Amino acid sequence: MKFLKWSLPAAMLMLAGCVTNQTGVPIPFLSPIPDDAKYIETVKLPTTTLEKAEGLKKARTKVLTSSVGLADFPQLQSYAQSVLDRIIATAPAGAPDAKVYLLANVGPGAMAVPEGAIYIHFSAFQYLQSEDQLAFLLGHEYSHVALQHSPENLLRSLRPYLVTAMDFAVSRASSDSKLRKSLQLYGSDILSRDVLLPVWDRSAEKQADFLGLDLMTKAGYNPSESLRFLAIVGKYDDSFERLHLATRNQLEKQLDAQLATTTDSPLWNRFTSEFRDAIGTIQEQISSRHEDAKDRMVALLGYMKREYAMERRRPINNAIYVKTVDQNADVLDHYLDAHKVIAALQEAEFESGKKINIGKLEGLARRAVSGKTSDHAYTRYAFSKLRTYQGKYSLALKNIDLIAGQDGDDVLPFQISLERAELQQSTGNSKLAIKQMEVAAAHYDWPVEAYHFLIPMLAGQGDKGRVNELKIGCVARYPQQRELCATPQ
Amino acid sequence: MKIKIAVLARGRGPSYLKMLLGAAFVCVTMSTLIILPSQVHASGGVRSTVEVQLPMLDVELFDTPGQTRKSVKSIPGTEFPAEVEYIETEMAAGRMHHIRLDGESRDYWVDGNEVWITAYDGVIEVFCDADQSRALGNTGRGAGGRSTCRKK
Numbered sequence: 001m002k003f004l005k006w007s008l009p010a011a012m013l014m015l016a017g018c019v020t021n022q023t024g025v026p027i028p029f030l031s032p033i034p035d036d037a038k039y040i041e042t043v044k045l046p047t048t049t050l051e052k053a054e055g056l057k058k059a060r061t062k063v064l065t066s067s068v069g070l071a072d073f074p075q076l077q078s079y080a081q082s083v084l085d086r087i088i089a090t091a092p093a094g095a096p097d098a099k100v101y102l103l104a105n106v107g108p109g110a111m112a113v114p115e116g117a118i119y120i121h122f123s124a125f126q127y128l129q130s131e132d133q134l135a136f137l138l139g140h141e142y143s144h145v146a147l148q149h150s151p152e153n154l155l156r157s158l159r160p161y162l163v164t165a166m167d168f169a170v171s172r173a174s175s176d177s178k179l180r181k182s183l184q185l186y187g188s189d190i191l192s193r194d195v196l197l198p199v200w201d202r203s204a205e206k207q208a209d210f211l212g213l214d215l216m217t218k219a220g221y222n223p224s225e226s227l228r229f230l231a232i233v234g235k236y237d238d239s240f241e242r243l244h245l246a247t248r249n250q251l252e253k254q255l256d257a258q259l260a261t262t263t264d265s266p267l268w269n270r271f272t273s274e275f276r277d278a279i280g281t282i283q284e285q286i287s288s289r290h291e292d293a294k295d296r297m298v299a300l301l302g303y304m305k306r307e308y309a310m311e312r313r314r315p316i317n318n319a320i321y322v323k324t325v326d327q328n329a330d331v332l333d334h335y336l337d338a339h340k341v342i343a344a345l346q347e348a349e350f351e352s353g354k355k356i357n358i359g360k361l362e363g364l365a366r367r368a369v370s371g372k373t374s375d376h377a378y379t380r381y382a383f384s385k386l387r388t389y390q391g392k393y394s395l396a397l398k399n400i401d402l403i404a405g406q407d408g409d410d411v412l413p414f415q416i417s418l419e420r421a422e423l424q425q426s427t428g429n430s431k432l433a434i435k436q437m438e439v440a441a442a443h444y445d446w447p448v449e450a451y452h453f454l455i456p457m458l459a460g461q462g463d464k465g466r467v468n469e470l471k472i473g474c475v476a477r478y479p480q481q482r483e484l485c486a487t488p489q
Numbered sequence: 490m491k492i493k494i495a496v497l498a499r500g501r502g503p504s505y506l507k508m509l510l511g512a513a514f515v516c517v518t519m520s521t522l523i524i525l526p527s528q529v530h531a532s533g534g535v536r537s538t539v540e541v542q543l544p545m546l547d548v549e550l551f552d553t554p555g556q557t558r559k560s561v562k563s564i565p566g567t568e569f570p571a572e573v574e575y576i577e578t579e580m581a582a583g584r585m586h587h588i589r590l591d592g593e594s595r596d597y598w599v600d601g602n603e604v605w606i607t608a609y610d611g612v613i614e615v616f617c618d619a620d621q622s623r624a625l626g627n628t629g630r631g632a633g634g635r636s637t638c639r640k641k
Binding site for chain 1: 542543546558582583603
């Protein structure tokens with residue numbers, strides 16, 4: 001039965017073409033990695049046929065829809081860009097340009113957009129130890145860009161299911177705390193990471209590992225540090241998962257309880273059945289991604305010993321790295337303080353009996369919004385969450401109003417727009433909430449949460465015309481949720 | 490050293506002595522500046538536990554850390570001792586740990602990316618309670634570039 005539970009959705013996805021060679025076993029005659037030469041010497045980079053400006057805009061919209069925005073650390077961003085530029089300068093002819101952005105997320109991770117953007121979580125500067133390790137991270141991600149890999153992002157495609165089920169579960173968990181509980185999770189580090197991280201085909205991952213190693217070595221870095229990078233990321237990931245385990249477990253428990261009950265509504269029952277399969281696939285994808293770090297290390301070590309015996313003896317570049325990180329220690333610490341606040345509030349919401357020290361969180365939140373990070377989305381978001389938890393909705397709103405525009409963009413990251421709308425609703429300003437949510441929804445190409453927020457609000461106000469328009473729009477964009485679009489929870 | 494300087498300076502006056510002392514000072518300072526950055530941890534001989542990153546492979550032991558290093562012997566990862574005497578780490582030719590195995594008089598160098606030394610790498614606890622203070626490695630720069638657990 002358990003086998004059926006896992007294998008059925010996997011088989012369906014395989015048939016649908018969503019999953020390709022996930023085994024990690026190289027297929028004879030198909031693997032592009034040569035047995036007796038460097039990959040970089042034989043690789044033929046594909047010609048880009050993508051519409052660059054449009055693709056970058058779409059990617060940015062996706063990122064800002066699912067996260068709480070970019071980390072505005074100019075010095076760290078330009079340092080990472082200089083490392084990437086050094087790598088690109090020695091890349092094979094025809095290699096495209098790419099730009100690095102820092103994402104406001106404490107979780108481990110990075111994502112590459114084929115049109116030429118690399119998003120790394122700011123936490124890379126917390127756990128990496130040397131420029132060489134940063135070079136491998138960027139070299140790996142850049143290889144996805146150069147090889148024009150397009151991930152089939154299962155998590156992202158399952159997002160509408162996840163959002164609806166979360167709404168449903170939290171609203172049934174406790175009648176008076178829907179607002180708080182749902183806001184604790186939307187845009188959280190753990191959920192953003194899961195939704196945004198691309199799930200690469202393993203053969204694509206292997207190509208990026210090998211080409212990334214070639215590129216960093218050609219740029220003058222010590223290739224051995226790639227092994228340390230993989231080991232550290234593995235440990236950091238474990239640590240991050242442990243920290244959020246309580247929240248994840250509690251959410252899964254609530255979802256399980258809700259999904260186990262069959263209701264009178266065949267629409268809901270059908271949705272829950274589909275959602276169960278979707279959750280199974282997500283878990284499978286996450287575990288398969290976590291298992292292969294050691295395999296990747298073994299493969300890279302063998303390749304390095306064969307191709308880069310002497311290059312492994314180069315000095316490690318960590319002096320400038322350490323200096324640059326130290327110069328930004330305060331802003332990095334402020335983001336960590338913000339994360340501690342968010343994580344503690346999540347834990348308190350989802351773990352019954354868990355007590356939190358409000359005084360301590362108040363101190364952390366105040367420090368997070370001090371100095372250079374006083375108008376950053378991530379730090380103000382944390383403070384706003386604390387005020388929401390305390391029931392001080394007006395103060396929570398004030399924190400959101402203090403957020404500065406990001407990179408020339410006046411519209412807030414979508415998850416913060418959603419939080420603002422919920423707060424405006426709670427403070428009796430429904431009209432403004434609807435108006436601003438309509439603007440944010442249009443800007444972010446109508447995420448499913450926008451429909452879930454607006455349809456009941458407008459129905460409550462008797463605006464039947466707009467409600468019908470939104471229902472039609474919702475069904476058109478999210479056909480898998482057509483029944484629930486018609487009758488949002 | 491003093492005697493040698495005095496002998497060299499004999500008959501050449503106090504300014505020559507000062508010049509020699511100045512040169513010696515510059516020489517010592519420069520040597521320190523050149524050597525120190527390449528040796529992140531220069532603690533001598535502490536017992537430390539070991540984590541072999543890839544136990545399914547052999548661990549190679551080298552005679553020196555430098556470019557001309559030669560493999561002296563190799564030990565299967567699963568048989569590598571759980572504890573060694575850790576001497577120092579060299580960064581100038583890759584991350585190499587200087588160690589001594591129990592019962593052996595000679596010392597070896599191992600690749601620091603394949604063999605992690607707790608005394609150097611610290612305990613990996615990247616996220617921790619704000620009340621706790623746990624150093625990551627000797628300098629707080631073990632695995633995890635910055636200790637997020639340090640006291641503010």
